Amino acid sequence: MLDSAFLFTYAIAMFASGFVAERVSLRYFLSMGMILTGIFTYMFGIARTSNIHSLWYFILIQIGAGIFQTTGWPGVVTLVGRWFGKSKRGLIFGIWNSHTSIGNILGTLIAAHYVESDWAMSFVVPGIVIGAIGFLLFLFLVDQPEIVGCYPDSMPHERRVTNDSDEEHGDEEQVRHNDAEISYRSTPTERTPILARSQSQNHQREHGAGRPISLIDALYIPGVAEFSLCLFFTKLVSYTFMYWLPLYIQSSSTLGPTLSADLSTLFDVGGIFGAIAAGYLSDLTGMSATICMGMLFIASPILLMYQQYGTLSVSISVLLLIVVGIFVNGPYALITTSVSAERGQDSSLEGNANALATVTAIIDGTGSIGAAVGPLLAGLISTTGWQNVFYMLIIADILAMLLLSRLVVKEFASLRRSPTRIRIE
Template sequence: MIPPSLRRMSLTNDVPYGILAIQKCARICCPRNRCQKVILYKISVLFLTYLSYTCYHMSRKPISVVKSVLNDNCTNGTSTHCGYAPFNTPDGPKLFGEMDSAFLFTYALAMFASGFIAERVSLRYYLCFGMILSGLFQYLFGLAKILNIHNMTYFLLIQIFGGIVQTTGWPGVVTLVGRWFGKSKRGLVFGIWNSHTSIGNILGTLIAAKYVESDWSLSFIVPAIIICIGGGIMFLFLAESPESVGLQLDRPYSYERINDSDVEDDRNRNESSESAQLLQQRPSISIIDALHIPGVIEFSFCLFFSKLVSYTFLYWLPLYIENSSTLGAEVSAILSTTFDVGGIIGAIAAGGISDKTGMPATVCMVMLLVASPVLLLYQAFGSASMEISIVLLILGGIMVNGPYALITTAVSAELGTHSTVEGNAKALATVTAIIDGTGSIGAAVGPLLAGVFCTGGWQQVFHMLIMALTCAMILLIRLVAKECINLRRNSRTRSE
């Protein structure tokens, strides 16, 4: 039994300084309104995790924007820059593919380990240091221009270590949101929350595009500074668990205040309930146990192919737009953000429809089915006019990123709290890491294949993407059939 004095000391040390300041303000503004205080913590967690992963994705985007500038070999007379060695050669696309793969394969492999680490450490520190280190490696990439570094090994090492530290983000933020929010309307909440991916891509693109033609090093340095600042904010204000701010676990993912007094007073007079302690003391599940959860394998490999398509657009769309049109690097980068705008709409729509129907696999299947002809139409007519390109890119973003967002958020959280793990909150990070780690391998394969196929024409790249979407749909057939059977059974039950 831990002495109360030691428990109070431990809990006080776990509370961020920003939260302590908020608590003092809450005592003045709403001293007796407990509900507002609980809502305040939930909103802060939702906002901070949103901010965190926005920064993570923002820092990944600059490389896709600067590719056209680095690869420019001054063959056209209007060029104001002559590329950057070793990328300003005909082998430039291949080198870009190697860099993308170095980052993404490392990210995918490290993700599995990251899920286990996230279960065992303070998520506040984990996300804080992960964001700061991510900023450091982005800064080092931009520093190459300032120091006139042209060694390919240097760039590969930056991408490898950058991929490792970026894995701190997803298991951390999904686990935090899963701890604080129940299952009611989870798809819609996660759908809105998951827009951080697209917002991060858009911000990263716009920031990088602002400097890409004048000084591409700033395309990396500015996002690096922003994500480091974000890491500091996480350290100061993130309430990583309900227990750390005086909330008690009554049942999995549902929290209530212990009593009427403020959080600091709660700690002086109350101990966690026996059931909450037992839940927290449960051991983390193994990968084998997690794979036995129904649906984990199917959704993991479906995400493999979904992220393959999404990340191919993430890393290659600005370059494709510039090569297939007369637009410059900056305008092409800005136009590519419309795909991410569609991603925001798709994530919210997929989450809301999944909540309404209770059929996430079917929602993913329908959206992936529509995505294939949309991509073919974009490849055929996307360069006809700016208006057609915008419409098709938005539609493509909706249909491609909708399933991707639904699987990585609401579906992962649902599987991580499945009845087979009996409310073990520590299972969530493991399941999330397995699903996103498998998907991230696809994210690594897509840009690598795009770098190989684009040398033979962009049409081959789009054919590869259509094949990936088809494979994703095939993997969902069993789950869709099961959902349809359950829907029919429930309909009969209601009619009787």
């Protein structure tokens, strides 16, 4: 019930979070979300010291944590998308995305360290850490490159055109006025109100940034629906592993809860390598859907191998867990980062830069529904045998591949046409 309360709340709130993220300062948005997440995590832990035993207290805490944790993903993907261009985007996002696996590892190790002595600290310590980092973000985060004088390629060009035109008329005072006006309108400052940024937004509309788009409009962007549904099943597999792997290891071996939790972190170690590999291959080929399908195709038999042979010895379990992490988390990481940024800046938007957080929220929000459904189904199916849980995960991978099939066909068709275009040019 606690897992479901958090995951379903997270999935539903994600759509609203992306809508809000496009319309406010990400500096305030992210720092507020992290600090409130820390407070709710801390409140979960102090239930032990406060002798609180009401299930509804914990459910309400999980709902609050689920709401405020949704501020993270649309915000951070949008930030990285703003600061880095399209060159080597997959590799950059792949390396950057390792923070999710590192965070999972640290969170699991911290929880495992205290779980048998004082489980309250398993929540109190992470709560304090995320709250402190949220405060640092409030102090130092620069959420738009323009704030520190880093302009897109079009901005200096616009300034030069304006200056040349004014110099032809011999009005130097007007030149200075225009420079100041462009700088003022296009560059939000730390004093720009969080919800009242109309002058900056008006200037952005005039120069192609456009207005924030609706959720319905975002669904019409090519590939958004397919990748969203694919992520539903991909994230279902990933989160089922993340939530149930320590218990599965403990129940299928002689290891205790602490060692089982430690061993389960190898799944996230593999996820680091999988994210980087998927991003690099996507940059190399320009075929994101094909890379995802290929990794999902390999993941299915690897899952079956882990279920059959993972309990034979610790060394075999270590090797298979890393390999499973590579091929399960690789597509998940690629879709939630590079693909989301690419779809959010698609050419069909005609230069509208205000769609990135909305698209990211739609894709990750749909995936988060799968993340909520997977552990819930695993809990129900595990009573009939753990092998049935693995069969469910393999079926989910197959469905994810089928959902990408149309995009894969389009990518290969585009690949066949590209040599012809080169010869003509």
